Amino acid sequence: MSKKNEQKREERSAYLFLAPYLILFLTFIVIPVALAMTLSFTDFDSVNFPKWAGLKNYISLFTSDAVFMQYVVPNTLKFSLIAGPLGYILSFLMAWMLAQVPKRSRTLLALILYSPSMTSGVAMTVIWKVLFNGDQTGYLNSLLLNWGLIREPVQWLQSTEWLMPVMIIVTLWSSMGVGFLSMLAGILNINPELYEAGYIDGVKNRFQEIVHITIPSLKPQMLFGAVMAVVNTFQAGAIGVTLSGSNPTPQYAGQLVLNHIEDYGFLRYEMGYASAISVVLLIFIAVSSKGVFKLFGDGE
């Protein structure tokens, strides 16, 4: 058999194995993204055929959508810049400490720290609503009143002041997911000789050890964990609406980009406009991930 023929057969069999995934991946991930980009240049009310609108949606999004510029963008930046990095650093530190305790307690503690990732966001709402209830029957209010830290119950989920902090706390609570497990496994697999060599080469303390040995050896897992952190943060973006029970959230205090998309897409049926917001969000996520790749990638 000629070499060329064999290569052809190999290609054919590769595509046969790939085909089911590839078709589904194209249909439900690639095409929706492409479609969102296309629709973002149109007027589309979901009944009539989309009408070409050029850059109109983007122009009104950035020049005349007061809610978007005044609340949605600052909220999203605040939420993602706090919850994302903080959750990520927390995952790394927890993983690093867990790697230094014996297996049995490590498994148990890791299971507990990971357990929030097994709950569904919707299902947990009922628990948060009871814990953060706005009158004195709320558990947090009752506790703080009891300790004399507050004089009257705080409207945690309905106040413009507190909704965002609660959203961030709830997101941090569930930030130890797949990325955390990846970093934990990565740390456990670092070759112990590297540490010995490091100490011979002049590493003096645990901090230097993290900077010069742990992080460089862990780069691939840290990159994976960072990408997962970015995704989780943006995916959690709808949480303000579930917690406060209304879209828009009270005085837009917890309004993030995902909620703005739903508001226009599914409540007002301005699909073209909503698609433009989706595209902006996707670009935002891509830029964040790019930054993450720059930080942890192999110096490209």
Next chain:
Amino acid sequence: MASIQGKKMNPSRFHPSQIKFYVILIPMAILTGLPIVFIFSQALKPLNELYLYPPRFFVSHPSLSSFRKLLEAMNSSDVPIYRYFFNSIVSTLLTVLCTVGITACAGYALSKKNFRAKNLIFGINTMALMFVGAAVKIPKYLIVYGTGMIDKFAVHIIPALAMPVGLFLVKQFMDQIPNELLEAAKIDGATDWYTFRKIVVPLSKSSLATVVILTFQTAWNTIEASELYLNHDNQKTFAYYMSTLTTTGNDVAGIGMAAAATLIMFIPNLIIFIVMQNNVMSTMAHSGIK
């Protein structure tokens, strides 16, 4: 001295130097675990304890009354309770099975086959790790509509099958299966399909188990299909039914029922993860993006 430092990672037994880690880890675990404990406590509270003021975190006289109420409520709705469960179980099982199959095949091709677009496809898949599905709900709806899947049971399953994270983990894991093994099989006359089933799949069991867990978690918890693509209640899932409880049931009895439902949703995830957690850890060891 130097060698002592290295041995601090992955210790085999307790040593007083570890106390400083426990001092941080245990309170963190307690903080993280409290809301989970609260699901249990709240679900098991009898009605008078749910009303109690000041509220008490832990249940003092556990009872199954909230579960009974939940059953009654479900039985009195138009759709019988077993229907929601049946839908959830069938759609989750099929999603998990199909995802594992499709992902294993694709992972094999990307890891062990040579073809021109290989790196390009894997690169695109790695980019898709950061894909947030909720951002493209609208075009996805149009595609589901266009493919005629509205009001079909399959809509629970088919749109959920391509999972970039799963393919990524499986491919990375398969990369460490030695190529010589596959070549030897080929020389012995094994077909591709045979090599895949008898060598590659058994050796990648850990990563496939991880895909099972991740898919199960999303499929079991999701309400997307029930909420957006299905109009008839008898095709919807338990997760959907429970989301209607959390949004409407604001009275005290409703809160107990919702907590009971939350617990029912949580337990299967927990059991599956505990059973398979060893596989997850060995998969994650190869999860880095290089």
